[in-house]
Amino acid sequence: SKAQAEQALNATLHAIQxxxxxxxxxxxxxxxxFAVSKRAARKGKNPRTGATIKIPARKVARFKPGKALAEVVNTGKVPKAKK
Structure with a gap:
C-alpha cells in the first residue's frame, strides 16, 4: 500500500542519514x-558587497551513481520493474 511504501522509504532514508x-x-x-566528504576552509566573496569572507571547513554529503543508474541516465532506457 502507499502507507507501507512511505514507511519503508522513510526507514531507508533514516538509516542512510x-x-x-x-x-x-x-x-x-x-x-x-552515499558518502561524507570534507570541504576545506576557503576564501569567498560576498556577492552583495564584494567583500572577501572566510568560508569554514565543513562536511558535505556526496552521491556517486552506480553503473546501472548511470547507464539508465545516459541511455534514457529504464528497465522494467521486477515484481
Missing part, C-alpha cells in the same frame, strides 16, 4: 553510494 552522521558510507547495489 544515521550512517552518514556517523561518517560511514552507504552503498545501494545497482543504485549508488
Amino acid at each position: 544515521s550512517s552518514l552522521a556517523k561518517g560511514n558510507s552507504v552503498s545501494l547495489v545497482g543504485f549508488g553510494t
Whole structure:
C-alpha cells in the first residue's frame, strides 16, 4: 500500500542519514553510494558587497551513481520493474 511504501522509504532514508552522521558510507547495489566528504576552509566573496569572507571547513554529503543508474541516465532506457 502507499502507507507501507512511505514507511519503508522513510526507514531507508533514516538509516542512510544515521550512517552518514556517523561518517560511514552507504552503498545501494545497482543504485549508488552515499558518502561524507570534507570541504576545506576557503576564501569567498560576498556577492552583495564584494567583500572577501572566510568560508569554514565543513562536511558535505556526496552521491556517486552506480553503473546501472548511470547507464539508465545516459541511455534514457529504464528497465522494467521486477515484481
